[in-house]
Amino acid sequence: MKMPVVETQPLLTVNNVQKLYAINRGCQDVNFSLYPGEVLGIVGESGSGKSTLLNCLSGQAAPNSGDIIYHTRAGEDLNIYDINEAKRRLLMRSEFGIVKQHPRDGLRMRVSAGANIGERLMAVGDRHYGHIRDVASNWLEQVEIDAERVDHLPSEFSGGMQQRLQIARVLATHPRLVLMDEPTGGLDVSVQAKILDLIRTLVADLNLSVIMVTHDLAVARLLCHRLIVMQKSRVVESGLTDQILDDPQHAYTQLLVSSVLTP
Amino acid sequence: MNSMDSMNSMDNTESANVSHAQQSNYNFAYLDEQSKRTIRRGLLKAVAIPGHQVPFAGREMPMPYGWGTGGVQLTASILGEKDVLKVIDQGSDDTTNAVSIRRFFERTAAVKTTTATEEATVIQTRHRIPEQSLSNDQILIFQVPIPDPLRFIEPSETETQKMHALEEYGVMHVKLYEDIAHYGHIATTYAYPALVNERYVMDPSPIPKFDNPKLHMNEALLLFGAGREKRLYAVPPYTKVKSLDFDDHPFEIQQWEENCALCGSDNSFLDEVIVDDEGTRMYVCSDSHYCSQRVAEQEQEQVSSSHSQNKSEDLA
Numbered sequence: 262m263k264m265p266v267v268e269t270q271p272l273l274t275v276n277n278v279q280k281l282y283a284i285n286r287g288c289q290d291v292n293f294s295l296y297p298g299e300v301l302g303i304v305g306e307s308g309s310g311k312s313t314l315l316n317c318l319s320g321q322a323a324p325n326s327g328d329i330i331y332h333t334r335a336g337e338d339l340n341i342y343d344i345n346e347a348k349r350r351l352l353m354r355s356e357f358g359i360v361k362q363h364p365r366d367g368l369r370m371r372v373s374a375g376a377n378i379g380e381r382l383m384a385v386g387d388r389h390y391g392h393i394r395d396v397a398s399n400w401l402e403q404v405e406i407d408a409e410r411v412d413h414l415p416s417e418f419s420g421g422m423q424q425r426l427q428i429a430r431v432l433a434t435h436p437r438l439v440l441m442d443e444p445t446g447g448l449d450v451s452v453q454a455k456i457l458d459l460i461r462t463l464v465a466d467l468n469l470s471v472i473m474v475t476h477d478l479a480v481a482r483l484l485c486h487r488l489i490v491m492q493k494s495r496v497v498e499s500g501l502t503d504q505i506l507d508d509p510q511h512a513y514t515q516l517l518v519s520s521v522l523t524p
Numbered sequence: 525m526n527s528m529d530s531m532n533s534m535d536n537t538e539s540a541n542v543s544h545a546q547q548s549n550y551n552f553a554y555l556d557e558q559s560k561r562t563i564r565r566g567l568l569k570a571v572a573i574p575g576h577q578v579p580f581a582g583r584e585m586p587m588p589y590g591w592g593t594g595g596v597q598l599t600a601s602i603l604g605e606k607d608v609l610k611v612i613d614q615g616s617d618d619t620t621n622a623v624s625i626r627r628f629f630e631r632t633a634a635v636k637t638t639t640a641t642e643e644a645t646v647i648q649t650r651h652r653i654p655e656q657s658l659s660n661d662q663i664l665i666f667q668v669p670i671p672d673p674l675r676f677i678e679p680s681e682t683e684t685q686k687m688h689a690l691e692e693y694g695v696m697h698v699k700l701y702e703d704i705a706h707y708g709h710i711a712t713t714y715a716y717p718a719l720v721n722e723r724y725v726m727d728p729s730p731i732p733k734f735d736n737p738k739l740h741m742n743e744a745l746l747l748f749g750a751g752r753e754k755r756l757y758a759v760p761p762y763t764k765v766k767s768l769d770f771d772d773h774p775f776e777i778q779q780w781e782e783n784c785a786l787c788g789s790d791n792s793f794l795d796e797v798i799v800d801d802e803g804t805r806m807y808v809c810s811d812s813h814y815c816s817q818r819v820a821e822q823e824q825e826q827v828s829s830s831h832s833q834n835k836s837e838d839l840a
């Protein structure tokens with residue numbers, strides 16, 4: 262896999278982040294930096310704290326302690342929980358993109374595909390119907406949905422198409438940082454491959470920075486430049502994807518890797 | 525004292541109302557003074573933050589919610605003994621709803637009532653803004669069923685409050701987008717959302733969008749009351765109100781090919797009425813006072829012109 266050109270300034274810096282629901286349930290002692298153009302995978306078994314961490318990163322759940330510092334388009338370094346809610350929500354709308362595991366959680370099921378994509382544009386001030394519709398149609402094509410279906414409701418789409426629509430909706434405003442929680446988790450294995458391919462192409466074409474939660478190491482290997490491995494709320498290992506999957510150092514990672522390799 | 529003064533000096537209304545209260549079983553205008561004062565406090569807040577929905581502790585009124593209890597409570601709270609009240613429903617002074625509310629205040633407040641728009645100091649309305657311009661000593665009170673324009677897309681009250689607070693109004697355009705995608709134009713014709721004072725998006729209640737331009741820079745104080753949802757809001761005189769739209773699909777009002785069959789008006793809001801068993805249609809002004817006034821004026825002109833004609837014939 263081609264590594265991105267590493268810029269010196271991280272897009273996101275995570276310092277000692279902790280959010281615990283009970284002892285060792287949630288996430289703690291989390292430290293890492295994400296550089297522009299990087300795809301970082303968060304792997305680990307179910308219950309290890311991946312979603313808790315991602316929710317902290319996406320502005321949806323304030324950590325109990327620690328800092329999450331985001332380097333904005335304007336060149337500011339913002340601690341995303343130090344700014345007020347209005348500014349945080351604006352930042353989430355304009356620079357972050359969040360892809361939910363279940364498309365129905367990330368889509369408005371009662372409005373058309375075009376309106377779903379257009380909403381984010383309108384939310385940041387686009388007031389030209391023709392332009393919004395053109396952008397929506399283009400995005401549908403980019404995620405391999407026939408642009409003719411721009412007026413169809415998401416409920417008329419298959420699960421895989423709904424997920425692709427959600428991705429189009431999120432990407433339409435050109436977020437710099439995309440956060441995904443098990444984006445293929447709810448789908449049949451047969452349709453997963455197409456989505457993964459699509460994500461891989463878009464990430465490369467748009468030079469997106471991505472943090473992706475997955476419990477599927479095959480997905481991690483396909484998409485992620487780097488991985489952090491979580492167990493019982495802590496990061497037990499982190500490094501380049503190939504290194505971690507081919508030569509795991511931590512006993513837990515070894516177990517994780519072997520259980521995948523020997524079905 | 526009229527209602528404009530009572531908004532300004534809340535305490536005097538109370539003493540003015542005591543004499544009436546002593547003579548009847550009700551307090552003046554039915555509501556107790558404590559409730560009125562709470563509502564007036566809410567109204568002052570609403571006036572201070574145009575378009576912002578203010579919660580109020582609504583009272584039970586002796587009529588069902590669908591009858592406009594929100595508007596009735598606001599009217600009761602601001603009415604003074606010298607006010608002149610007009611009540612309209614769908615533009616008409618004569619529907620059951622309008623007549624009952626007018627009677628209600630005649631009985632409980634013994635105020636003078638009128639059907640003449642220009643005579644009224646307080647107008648309670650459902651569905652319309654009068655055709656003739658209002659002045660800055662008048663108050664128009666709207667009966668509102670659903671006060672929150674964001675409700676259609678976001679059922680959670682906490683979330684809609686947050687959206688208003690943070691000016692997250694992108695979803696309002698989603699609705700208009702859907703209209704154009706499905707019908708080729710913005711098909712929303714009633715309760716058409718508008719941005720008040722460049723800040724809050726407001727549901728102007730189920731008035732036709734034809735009336736939206738009248739909200740803009742209106743001289744009168746516009747008050748909105750939702751009884752079931754216990755919310756009130758206001759557009760103070762001379763406030764900017766902009767109907768939402770797209771650059772390439774600008775806001776437009778309804779238009780008719782026909783003129784009013786009774787008064788000939790070519791610029792008022794028309795209702796289609798079926799006049800016989802064969803289904804013959806006729807278009808007439810929905811604002812009944814406006815229409816009858818025009819008809820009266822035209823008759824007057826005819827009379828005076830036939831008079832002068834007679835005179836000139838006499839002279840000849």
Ligand SMILES: Nc1ncnc2c1ncn2[C@@H]1O[C@H](COP(=O)(O)OP(=O)(O)O)[C@@H](O)[C@H]1O
Nearest residue numbers: 282286287305306307308309310311312313314
């Ligand atoms: N909202 C919550 N309230 C209480 N406990 C929670 C909550 N969310 C997650 N947890 C607990 O925190 C732990 C980590 O959960 P989660 O982050 O969802 O793990 P993962 O995404 O890795 O499966 C689990 O034990 C889970 O039960």
Ligand SMILES: [Mg+2]
Nearest residue numbers: 311312313442
């Ligand atoms: Mg999870």
Ligand SMILES: [Zn+2]
Nearest residue numbers: 784787809815
């Ligand atoms: Zn007429």
